[in-house]
Amino acid sequence: MADFAELYNDPILSKKRIGSVEDPYLTYNETLTIFNGRALLTEIPNREFRVEVTGDNKEWREIEDGKLDDKYFKVDYLMGVVFFNASNEGKSLTFNYSGEGASFFPASRIWIKRQGNMVIETLQGLIDEAEDAIIRMNERIAECERVTKRCVEITKWCRELTSEYEYVVENTKKIYKPSVYTYADIISTYPNPLIGWTVAVKETKTVYRWDGFDWIDIGTSEVYEGFTVLLSTTEPYSTNYVWYQDEELALENKKIVVSNVAPGSGEVWYEID
Incomplete structure (x- = not known):
């Protein structure tokens, strides 16, 4: 409920004409719709000149007292x-x-809810509530804008990370293809390579990766052919070995390498003239 002790600090303001040559009354001819049994005039009418009503194919008559019949009307010359x-x-x-002019009432003197003759809520109270709601709404909007801005920043950051990740993957992924014997065989065997294709060259034991423009040397690799040779005095359990029995040799694994030059240690070399 409003603080009615402060209502008297909110005076009613009136702007009235005196009806002289210097300050004449303003003539009105306005069309209004009757709502709740009344029509509110734009200004307060002059009592001497009265109010004339026309329309609805009736001859309207003004009365000051008595019952309002169908063709009658009353005028409040204080309120218009x-x-x-x-x-x-x-x-x-x-x-x-x-x-003659108009009287202007402060919002605190206009009631919008009552209990009998007691005013429960005024227009000013409703305005204050609306202003508070607008302030809260603006605060929420500002918070939403802050959150939205942060989300945009995070989205941008994620896109940058994704872009960097995709770049790393694109430039490091390896898709291994069957090995070839010479470097020249890479060109003929894989004429239309995709980024990441990786091929080992047996002749040089070198691994090459296609980066989108060239076959890049990415290091050496032991390229073996055939079976693992097991030098042992006892037969192995697995059938994936070539077993060479020798009582004088310690247990040792060897690899068969296709080569026309002598291999290093850990390999069995079978030379064909």
Whole structure:
């Protein structure tokens, strides 16, 4: 409820004309719709010149007292309100009068909710609540904008990380293809390589990777052919070995290498003339 002790600090303001040559009344001819049995004039009408009502194919008569019949109306010359019978609700009528001006009431003096003769809520209270709601809404909007901005920053950061990750993957992935004997065989065997294709060259034991433009040397690799040779005095359990039995040799694994030059240690070399 509003603090009614402060209402008297909110005076009613009036702007009235005196009806002289210097300050004449303003003539009105306006069409208004009857709502809740009344029509609110733009200005306060001059009592001497009265209010004339026309429309709805009726001859309207103003009365000051008595029952409001279908063709009658009353005028409140202090507030600028014209009253009608309920049967005229919603009709649009024309009002002719001389306006003296208007009184302006503060929002704190206009009630919008009451209990009997007690005012529960005023227009000013409703305005204050609306202003508070607008402030809270603006705060929420500002917070939403802050969160949205942060989300945009995080999205941008994620895209940059994704781009960097894709770049790393694109430049480091290896898709191994069957080995070839010479470097020249790479060109003929894989004429249309994709990025990441990796091929070992047996002749030089070198591994090459296609980076999108060239076959790049990425290091050496032991390229073996055939079976693993097991030098042992006892037969192996696995059938994936070539077993060479020798009582004088310690247990040792060897590899068969296709080569026309002597191999290093750990390999069995079978030379064909």
